[in-house]
Amino acid sequence: MPKSPSKSQQRTSSLTPYPPSSPTKPSKLTMSSETYRFDFGKYAGSTLLEVPPSYITWCQKEGVDEHRPLLRKAIAAYMRTPPSSSSSSQPPAKQPRANPAQALAQREQSVRDSMPGWLFDECWSALEATSAEAPGGLSERRKQSKKFLDVMEQPTTIEFFRAYPSRPLAELPKTSSSAKKLRQVLARSPVVRGVGLDMMELSGDEQSCVEVERHKLNGQIIGWAWSKEYIKEVKKCLTSVKREHGEDGWVCGVWEVRDAYASCIGGITCEKKGINKSECFTFHDQSLYWLKSLSK
Numbered sequence: 001m002p003k004s005p006s007k008s009q010q011r012t013s014s015l016t017p018y019p020p021s022s023p024t025k026p027s028k029l030t031m032s033s034e035t036y037r038f039d040f041g042k043y044a045g046s047t048l049l050e051v052p053p054s055y056i057t058w059c060q061k062e063g064v065d066e067h068r069p070l071l072r073k074a075i076a077a078y079m080r081t082p083p084s085s086s087s088s089s090q091p092p093a094k095q096p097r098a099n100p101a102q103a104l105a106q107r108e109q110s111v112r113d114s115m116p117g118w119l120f121d122e123c124w125s126a127l128e129a130t131s132a133e134a135p136g137g138l139s140e141r142r143k144q145s146k147k148f149l150d151v152m153e154q155p156t157t158i159e160f161f162r163a164y165p166s167r168p169l170a171e172l173p174k175t176s177s178s179a180k181k182l183r184q185v186l187a188r189s190p191v192v193r194g195v196g197l198d199m200m201e202l203s204g205d206e207q208s209c210v211e212v213e214r215h216k217l218n219g220q221i222i223g224w225a226w227s228k229e230y231i232k233e234v235k236k237c238l239t240s241v242k243r244e245h246g247e248d249g250w251v252c253g254v255w256e257v258r259d260a261y262a263s264c265i266g267g268i269t270c271e272k273k274g275i276n277k278s279e280c281f282t283f284h285d286q287s288l289y290w291l292k293s294l295s296k
Contacts, residue, residue, distance in 0.1 A: 035047065036048050036070055036071060036073075036074035038051065038071075043055060048074050048075070048078050048101075049078075049099060049101045049102075050101075050138055051101075051138075052138075052141045052142065052145055053101060053104045053105035053107075053108045053142075053145055054108065054124070054145060056075060056078065056105055057105070057108060057109065057112065059071065059075070060075065061117075078102055078105065079102070079105065079106065079109070100142065101142065104142055104145055104146060104149075107149055108145065108149060111149055111152050111153060115161055116164075116167060118167065119161065119164060120152075122262075122267060122268040123152065123157075123268055123270070123283060124148065124152075125268075126268045126269050126270040126283065127148045127151060127152075127270050127281065128148075129269070129270065130270050130272040130281065131144065147279075151270075151281045154281075156282065157281075157283060160283045160285075163285075163288060163291075164288075164291065165291055165294040165295060167255055168248070168251055168252050168255065170248070170252060171252055171256075172241065172245065172249060172252045172253060172256065176241075176244060176245065176249075177244070178237065178240040178241040178243070178244040178245070179241060179244075179245075179253070181237050181240065182234070182237040182238065182240075182241055182253055182256065182257075183256070185233055185234055185237050186234070186256070186257065186260040188205060188206070188209055188230075189206075189209050189210070189226065189230070189260060189261075189264040189265070190202050190203075190206040190209060190210060190264065191263065191264045192210060192224045192264065192265060193224070193262075193263065193264060193265055193266055193267070198221065199212055199221070208227065208229065208230065209226060209227055209230040210224055210225065210226060210227055210230070210265070211224075211225055211226075211227045211228075212224055212225075213225070223266075224265050224266065225265060225266075225286075226261065226265060234257055237253075238250060238253050238254065238257065241253040251294060254290055254291065254293070254294060255291075257290050258287045258288075258290040258291055259287075261286070261287040261289075261290060262285075262286075262287040265286065265287070266286035266287065267285060267286065267287045268283060268284070268285045268287075269283070269284050269285070269286075270282065270283050270284075271283075271284060
């Protein structure tokens with residue numbers, strides 16, 4: 001008859017989310033992370049270990065787990081790290097091999113924690129846009145996530161992140177007259193980013209807000225920007241914001257302009273060169289122009 005574990009061993013067993021090497025019963029947290037199946041969304045029917053790490057991060061960020069106790073419990077077990085030591089009454093147990101999905105999720109969370117959330121999300125979307133189509137199988141999705149994390153951690157990308165000043169937590173008040181005027185002006189800008197429009201498809205007022213760069217040989221549009229007159233109008237609004245709300249309010253206004261430019265004209269993009277092992281990814285941001293006047 002097997003010897004029952006000591007109290008200290010029982011406490012260790014109840015805390016660890018990993019299956020121990022001895023034939024003891026795995027903890028409930030481990031079982032919940034392995035057996036929980038999504039009953040919603042595009043991964044309905046899949047277990048926690050069968051979905052991309054970014055989907056789990058999304059569930060936490062959007063508060064989906066707050067209304068699903070079983071999901072919250074499963075994610076807690078999923079994100080737990082293995083114990084560093086075993087009971088002194090027994091020889092050290094072999095360290096359990098880390099689950100690939102769990103290790104990838106922890107790595108993604110570490111990268112996400114190292115930068116502002118909005119910057120991570122925009123860069124990740126830019127990386128996804130470099131793929132011709134979304135990966136189909138689980139192993140392909142994990143492989144893509146690993147490649148994207150490699151890009152996010154490379155020195156040139158980290159240097160790119162340093163170009164951004166701190167983003168204020170506050171926003172301009174909705175009741176502010178100068179803020180209202182700024183938002184009215186920004187709302188006139190057409191959304192031309194990534195939609196393949198031609199200048200003639202815009203209204204007269206929209207055309208006055210933008211200008212295009214065309215290919216020298218075939219005349220096709222290769223780039224968009226706000227027109228000089230429209231930029232003057234935006235900057236005039238920012239001056240009014242500064243008069244009403246001071247330096248801090250002006251900084252908030254500049255970030256609103258940057259976000260509008262990124263959404264309508266051009267924000268963070270990723271340029272991909274080469275194939276397979278010779279792939280090279282470089283980030284660009286057309287909207288950085290608006291942040292150059294801010295201190296980092």
